[in-house]
Every structure is written in structure tokens, then in C-alpha cells.
Amino acid sequence: MNKVTTATKTVTILTRYAVKATGSIVYSIRNGGNAMYLVTLNLNGSHVCLQASGLPCPSTKGHTTCYHITECSRRETLRQARENSKSELERIDRETLALIASELQAAQASTPKMSREAYNAMFDPHCYELSA
Ligand SMILES: [Zn+2]
Secondary structure, X not given: OOEEEEOOEEEXXXXXXXXXOOOEEEEEEEEOOOOEEEEEEOOOOOOEEEEOOOOEOHHHOOOOOOHHHHHHHHHHHHHHHHHHHHXXXXXXXXXXXXXXXXXXXXXXXXXXXXXXXXXXXXXOOOOOXXXX
16 A cells, blocks of 8 residues: 655555545545544545544644645645546557558558559569570
8 A cells, every 4th residue: 555654644545436426536544543534535625534433533623634635635636647647648649640640641642553554664574584
């Protein structure tokens, strides 16, 4: 599992779920003290961190966020950036292949077909005859 240590605060990501209906991302994590938390990152930016008991994370008391949310958010941003660069590379690959294919097609189309007469005029039909 991925582990990040910031001073004494450790967050280990256990699972990640994407909730398709809402676009929310749910992480289950474990901190350095082996306590489990459920972090929900919502599209509207109001993220939630719950203890395994279902009670709110004590670190969020008096704050809108905690280091669990901060770390999960950071991971999610990195993940998104990786996804974006991956699809960007795939798009470049597709465009390059399409360009090569069209250039090949153009090259083939512009190569004139040679008539039998022209071919015979260019190549001596007797050049492969064995001399006696
Ligand atoms: Zn928390």
C-alpha cells in the first residue's frame, strides 16, 4: 500500500471507490495509529472524514478539513493528472497513426500506374535471356 509520512502523520490508502451516481470518491485509509477512516471527496468540495465508528474525524473539530482529507485530495489530484496525461498520450498516438496512414495513402495514390508499353520500354524484355 502507498504510505506517506508527514512529520508524525501517516496515511495509508486501503481502498478507493468512485461513486458513479454522484462523482464522489471514497477512500478508506489507516493512520499511523492504526485507526481506520473513511474519507469522502465530493465534487462540490465539501469533503467528509469519518471514523470507522461513523463519528466525525476528531481532527476536523473546529476545521473544515483534516490531514486525512488533505492527503486523499492530494492523491486524487495526482491520479487525475496521471489519467489526463495518459489520455493525452493516447490521443497523440491516434493522431500520429492517422497521419502516417493518410500520408501512405497519398503516396500510393500519387504513384502513377505504368502502362505495359511504358514498362516494356523501360525494361529490356530480353535482359534475363541466357546467352548461348
Ligand atoms: Zn480525518
